[in-house]
Amino acid sequence: MTPVVRRHALTGAGTLFRKEVLRFWKVSFQTVAAPVLTSVLYLLVFGHVLEDRVQVYPGVGYTTFLIPGLVMMSVLQNSFANTSSSLIQSKITGNLVFLLVSPLSHHAWFVAYVGAAMVRGLVVGLGVLVVTVWFAWPPFAQPLWVLVFAGLGSALLGTLGLIAGLWAEKFDQLAAFQNFIIMPMTFLSGVFYSVHSLPGFWQGISHLNPFFYMIDGFRQGFFGMGDVSPWLSFGVVGLSFVGVSALALSLLKSGYKIRS
Amino acid sequence: MPAIEFKNVSKTFHGLRGDFQALDDVNFQIEPGEFFGLLGPNGAGKTTLISILAGLARASKGQVRVMGHDVRADYAQARQSLGIVPQELVFDPFFSVRETLRIQSGYFGIHRNDAWIDELLTELGLADKADANMRQLSGGMKRRVLVAQALVHRPPVIVLDEPTAGVDVELRQTLWKFIARLNREGHTVLLTTHYLEEAEALCGRIAMLKSGRVVALDRTSSLLAGTAHTLLRFKTDAALPAALLPRARVTGRIVQLAARDAREVEELLTTLRVAQVDIEDLELGRTDLEEVFLTIMQGAQA
Numbered sequence: 001m002t003p004v005v006r007r008h009a010l011t012g013a014g015t016l017f018r019k020e021v022l023r024f025w026k027v028s029f030q031t032v033a034a035p036v037l038t039s040v041l042y043l044l045v046f047g048h049v050l051e052d053r054v055q056v057y058p059g060v061g062y063t064t065f066l067i068p069g070l071v072m073m074s075v076l077q078n079s080f081a082n083t084s085s086s087l088i089q090s091k092i093t094g095n096l097v098f099l100l101v102s103p104l105s106h107h108a109w110f111v112a113y114v115g116a117a118m119v120r121g122l123v124v125g126l127g128v129l130v131v132t133v134w135f136a137w138p139p140f141a142q143p144l145w146v147l148v149f150a151g152l153g154s155a156l157l158g159t160l161g162l163i164a165g166l167w168a169e170k171f172d173q174l175a176a177f178q179n180f181i182i183m184p185m186t187f188l189s190g191v192f193y194s195v196h197s198l199p200g201f202w203q204g205i206s207h208l209n210p211f212f213y214m215i216d217g218f219r220q221g222f223f224g225m226g227d228v229s230p231w232l233s234f235g236v237v238g239l240s241f242v243g244v245s246a247l248a249l250s251l252l253k254s255g256y257k258i259r260s
Numbered sequence: 261m262p263a264i265e266f267k268n269v270s271k272t273f274h275g276l277r278g279d280f281q282a283l284d285d286v287n288f289q290i291e292p293g294e295f296f297g298l299l300g301p302n303g304a305g306k307t308t309l310i311s312i313l314a315g316l317a318r319a320s321k322g323q324v325r326v327m328g329h330d331v332r333a334d335y336a337q338a339r340q341s342l343g344i345v346p347q348e349l350v351f352d353p354f355f356s357v358r359e360t361l362r363i364q365s366g367y368f369g370i371h372r373n374d375a376w377i378d379e380l381l382t383e384l385g386l387a388d389k390a391d392a393n394m395r396q397l398s399g400g401m402k403r404r405v406l407v408a409q410a411l412v413h414r415p416p417v418i419v420l421d422e423p424t425a426g427v428d429v430e431l432r433q434t435l436w437k438f439i440a441r442l443n444r445e446g447h448t449v450l451l452t453t454h455y456l457e458e459a460e461a462l463c464g465r466i467a468m469l470k471s472g473r474v475v476a477l478d479r480t481s482s483l484l485a486g487t488a489h490t491l492l493r494f495k496t497d498a499a500l501p502a503a504l505l506p507r508a509r510v511t512g513r514i515v516q517l518a519a520r521d522a523r524e525v526e527e528l529l530t531t532l533r534v535a536q537v538d539i540e541d542l543e544l545g546r547t548d549l550e551e552v553f554l555t556i557m558q559g560a561q562a
Contacts, residue, residue: 008369015366023354094350098409101314101344102367103336260273260317 013108016099020116024082031120035078036127039070043132046192056194057223064136067129068146068219069191074128075150076214079121079157080164080182083113087165088174096258106252110162110245117158118151125150141224148234149218156214156241157182162248166256185211195227210240261328262289263417263448264296264313269322271308271472282308284472286322290450290465292416295443297463297480298452299553304469306452307347310421313450314344326417340368343415347422349402351394357381357405358390361412368413380408383438385431400431407435417448424455436462460484460549468556476556483552491547492517492525494539501535504528509554515539518551 024031047063054062090096099109140146160182168174189211195203206212207228217233220226226233271283283305290296300306311317312324315335324331329338352360358377365373381387384404389397394405403423410418420439424432440462443449453459459466459480466483468476476483495513509516519525525544532539 008371011369011371012367015363018366019355019363022359026354090352093353094346094348095352097316097346097348097350098352098364099367100316101339101342102364103339103369104367105336255318259315260311 012102012104013112016104016108016112017115020082020086020112021119023086024116024120031078031082032124032127035074035124036131039074039128040131042070043067043135047135054193056197057225060223061136064138065194065219065223066192067132067136067138068222069215070132071125071128072149072153072215072218073186073191075121075125075154076157076186076211077182078124079117079154080161080178082117082120083158083161084165084168084174084178085161086113086116087162088168088171091165091169091258092171100258106249109252110159110249113162114155114158114248117161118154121154121157122150125154138222139224140222142221142230145217145221145230147221149214149221149237152234152237152241153214153218156210156237156244159241159244159248163244163251166248166251166258169257185209188212189215190227191215210236213237261292262325263292263294263327264290264450265323265325266309266313267323267325269309269312269319269324271305271312271317272320282472283312283319286469286472286474288467288474288477290448292448293443293446295440295449295462295464296451297459297466298450298469299456299459299466300452300469301557303471305472306469307421308472309469310344310419310450310452313419314342315339340413341415341417343410343413343418345406345410345418345420345423347425349399349406351397351402351405353393353395356391356393357386357397357408360394360405361408364409364412370413373412376414377408377412380411384408385434399426400428403427403431404435407438411442416446417450418442419450421452422454423451424453424458432458456549456553466549468553470557475559476552480549484547484549486552489547490519490521490525491545491551492519492528492542493545494542496537496539498537500537501531504531506558509551516551518547518555 043063043066047066050062056062056065087096090099164174164177168177188206189209190206195206195212198206213228213233213236216226216228217230217237220230220233266286266288269283269286270281273280273282286309298306298309308317312319313326313331315331315338318332326338327341329341331338355363361377361380362373365377381390384407386401386404386408389401394402397405407423418439423435427435436458439449451459451463463480466476466478466480467474478486493514493516496515497513500508500515504517507517517528519528
């Protein structure tokens, strides 16, 4: 045995990132193909029923309007699912110990887990987009906003998934987090409608939902118009990301529920 | 510089049903190159102590160092110096044996490690399982992978937490041969085990824990010499006289009684004769670590 081994600080975070990507890629039928199919079904059913009855923006058909919302919903749900399910599985099966005894810093954990969640969210989102544009072609008016909000949204939900995965002790608790917080906030954020079509009170409530700003900013990139200014959305989503990241980093640093 | 240093280590777990002190002012050092045994009954605090060493738990008080690195302030260096074989048979079902070992190398910052991974696989009898998924392996094979994972970054200090629990004879032999080789090559080994014969055969020094306290710490040979050193062993179907019960080790029909000298052996036999206990297959032997362990654990009850 030669005691001299070259070690690189970046290799650790890079390895964890690759492992997290491989983990979902090895079961991509379930983690990528299935959510793409679900979104296409939403588009087919809602698009068919509402195409001739609803026009949200002038000159934009309902199916076209729906595409960015469905893409973003897939990005958000899958980013959240990647970190949260990976962490809870590792905690419950006990294999998180291999990571806990490693010299990786809490920053490395954060970057690797959130990075892999972004990859999963963006891959699924791209999959949904590639399939749905065959039904209606959105104009891609301001593509930079598309990239900014897809990136920020997946990072924010990947980080929320990290927090949920650390907090949850059972699959049941994680499912509750997903079904009672993430799902309603996504559905009520304006994926299927413009919040301007809502009564005043519910419009006000929608403006308190950070998910609304992610969807609206993302849609701005496609149609060049939205319910609020994209800069306001950028500010709200950016600040939310900074806030949840600070929380996630402090939980990782203190070993919340993973180191006794 | 000691390989491992525990200094005034205490650990209290705070629970809903009150506090539980798992470790109470633990102090000892393990020198580089030692083969050290940590013994104690279930719940004595062995795994808690090892968890603190590995960074899985945090001491409420005191300091722990690995090769001079504090496990909290300088955790990255401390963990680079340490290879832990956990007690539970854990694995990641998504990966093959080789992938598992490459990933573990990567966590420690090592990019190309296949030469050493191949050597580990060969030494631990895993070469033909390299591409098998972890789920397909038997319990014994999974245990071997755990050992390989602990050694993948060539740590100078190796900690084995009950590595032979539920393991067949062949693996036990393979494992001890390999660990003994690593120890000869200069690695420090800390072992916890329930098999006291293993500890007696392998460990140069031993610490015994009871209820979170170190109740014995000495060279294995000194521990063996320090207690009654003759062991009286026989079989019987009869009940033992009440006077002998507290000091007897009874396993089914087999009874073992420790004695300091020939005179005490004679007294024991007299007590048995007076009580009219029929005995068979009488043997005299040297005390083993199990006897030392039981004596110390009983003594520490007070």
